[in-house]
Amino acid sequence: MNAALFLIIGVVVLIVGYIFYGGWLAKKWGVDNSRVTPAHELEDGKDYCPAKAPVLMGHHFSSIAGAGPINGPIQAAVFGWVPVMLWVLIGGIFFGGVHDFGALFASIRHKGESIGEVIGDAIGARAKKLFIIFAYLTLILVVAAFASIVANTFKATYVDGVLDKAASAANASTAIISIMFILMAIIFGFFVYRRNAPLGISTVIGVIGIAVCMYIGLNWHPIYLSGNVWMIIVGLYIAIASVTPVWILLQPRDYLSSFLLYAMMILAVVGIIGCHPDVDMPAFTGFKDTLAPSGTSLGYMFPALFVTIACGAVSGFHSLVGSGTTAKQLDQEKDAKPIAYGGMLIECALALISVCAVGYIWAQYADGTTVTPTVVFATGLASMFSKVFGAGCYNVVYSMLILAVSAFCLTSVDTATRLARYMFQEFFTNPGETRETMPGWKKVLTNPYVATAITVVAGVALGMTGYAKIWALFGAANQLLAALGLLAVCCWLGKVGRNNKMFYFPMFFMLIVTLTSLVFTIKAQFAGIAAGGEGVAWFYIRAIIAILLVVLAIVLVVEGIQALSRNKKAAAAK
Numbered sequence: 001m002n003a004a005l006f007l008i009i010g011v012v013v014l015i016v017g018y019i020f021y022g023g024w025l026a027k028k029w030g031v032d033n034s035r036v037t038p039a040h041e042l043e044d045g046k047d048y049c050p051a052k053a054p055v056l057m058g059h060h061f062s063s064i065a066g067a068g069p070i071n072g073p074i075q076a077a078v079f080g081w082v083p084v085m086l087w088v089l090i091g092g093i094f095f096g097g098v099h100d101f102g103a104l105f106a107s108i109r110h111k112g113e114s115i116g117e118v119i120g121d122a123i124g125a126r127a128k129k130l131f132i133i134f135a136y137l138t139l140i141l142v143v144a145a146f147a148s149i150v151a152n153t154f155k156a157t158y159v160d161g162v163l164d165k166a167a168s169a170a171n172a173s174t175a176i177i178s179i180m181f182i183l184m185a186i187i188f189g190f191f192v193y194r195r196n197a198p199l200g201i202s203t204v205i206g207v208i209g210i211a212v213c214m215y216i217g218l219n220w221h222p223i224y225l226s227g228n229v230w231m232i233i234v235g236l237y238i239a240i241a242s243v244t245p246v247w248i249l250l251q252p253r254d255y256l257s258s259f260l261l262y263a264m265m266i267l268a269v270v271g272i273i274g275c276h277p278d279v280d281m282p283a284f285t286g287f288k289d290t291l292a293p294s295g296t297s298l299g300y301m302f303p304a305l306f307v308t309i310a311c312g313a314v315s316g317f318h319s320l321v322g323s324g325t326t327a328k329q330l331d332q333e334k335d336a337k338p339i340a341y342g343g344m345l346i347e348c349a350l351a352l353i354s355v356c357a358v359g360y361i362w363a364q365y366a367d368g369t370t371v372t373p374t375v376v377f378a379t380g381l382a383s384m385f386s387k388v389f390g391a392g393c394y395n396v397v398y399s400m401l402i403l404a405v406s407a408f409c410l411t412s413v414d415t416a417t418r419l420a421r422y423m424f425q426e427f428f429t430n431p432g433e434t435r436e437t438m439p440g441w442k443k444v445l446t447n448p449y450v451a452t453a454i455t456v457v458a459g460v461a462l463g464m465t466g467y468a469k470i471w472a473l474f475g476a477a478n479q480l481l482a483a484l485g486l487l488a489v490c491c492w493l494g495k496v497g498r499n500n501k502m503f504y505f506p507m508f509f510m511l512i513v514t515l516t517s518l519v520f521t522i523k524a525q526f527a528g529i530a531a532g533g534e535g536v537a538w539f540y541i542r543a544i545i546a547i548l549l550v551v552l553a554i555v556l557v558v559e560g561i562q563a564l565s566r567n568k569k570a571a572a573a574k
Helices: 003-029 053-065 068-079 081-108 115-122 125-154 165-194 199-219 227-241 250-275 301-308 316-324 333-360 362-366 373-389 391-427 440-445 448-463 467-495 501-531 536-573
Strands: none
Touching: 003 081, 003 250, 003 333, 053 250, 053 316, 053 333, 053 391, 068 081, 068 301, 068 333, 068 362, 068 373, 068 467, 081 115, 081 301, 081 316, 081 333, 081 467, 081 501, 115 125, 115 316, 115 391, 115 467, 125 165, 125 227, 125 316, 125 373, 125 391, 125 448, 125 467, 125 536, 165 199, 165 250, 165 391, 199 250, 199 391, 227 391, 227 448, 250 333, 250 373, 250 391, 301 467, 301 501, 316 333, 316 391, 316 467, 333 362, 333 373, 362 373, 373 391, 391 448, 440 448, 448 467, 467 501, 467 536, 501 536
């Protein structure tokens, strides 16, 4: 398969899905642009802030993209490009897009409240509490996985305890560019949101600023730190970022990050179309992973394919972003379809680009020479681009791609921290209760700084074990969260008398896939415990988390099915 043809076919299918299936969903659910959105109704200048559609798309897409549509498809490529492509397209249009659009729509009809509140309304108070626990555990895994990936893109290389500056140069450049980018985003936000600077002019200056940051960072990168030190720094950053008003950092940084992402995707498309190489990887390798380039086999294609690709096709994390931050900033209801459904399909396009990247350097990946997904992604695309425009541009393109991945991981991890803080506070808050009326211990736990600190410490500590050791657990938890998000919206639509049939198959399929995967994960953790040795405590922790996720999910599903049955009986009685 030619890479250019592979990408073109995939993008055309996604566009057709957006126009026809996305439009059908909006009609069936009753998207009404005359309704006032929560961003206007409850505007507070902190969390509820109306944002122009392009700005909000920047936040939403940057937050949901992260490393998922890059890491997942590259790892799943061991099964061949055909199963990966089919799941990305089918999953994105009929699973992920429906999930994301539905979650955002349900949230704006619930005053911008979380998907947990939607569950509370549609299923019951106990289900809400259980979902909050489930979502919080999943968000801890998101923080752990993505913080670890960020630290890996920043860390210096040491050989026998001695710093290797040459080997560390690319990561050091990424680190200093990222730091300067954050500072620039704060300045951008101040002038746009507090000095009413024109968005168009500010955007042009901001994009130029990104280029300047890159130029400086490629030529001046004095910071060389270990991975664990960077984990601590990332932890401090996300702690601060997640409690500041959204206009200070979240909105401007995510908006500017989106241009970095768009530039990355344009470079990738130009490289793929211009180079148009054949995808070197096999179309199908079999139903079991026998390649294991990372040293660890993914196992059988079912359930591994559907869990590993994760955000490239469907992701539960997206429902938390949509209902946690995006719904609080949505200017008009009509913006929900392009931002949520469209954002998911753009992420699918990024997943297809990732497949092209790993396909171009398949031999290096399959033999274990270049394995880290971020490096595979950057190496494959930079190699294609330099083949078209000359070897001299390789380093610049490579650095830009690494920076883009790092930037999106950062946006995802601090958004996840903010969402986890919301969930933690929500768990201890009863309906109609305020912090002023709470007993002392509740006031402490619901304090945003305390809730954030607990989340960051737990996520960073788990992340220090390495993303590779928690990716399978993160993937399963994330996809199971998607199944529960589909269940929540399905129950709510049924309660309000709207068509919810499009949720049934995706919901039950994801439940079967993810519960199967978690059983395998639990088995692997107990095998690690039995083997003993250093780090056995983390096998216990991961096993406990996996068991909790399974139990919580089963209870929630039972309650959800009961709610669907009640809705069906109520509809029949009318």
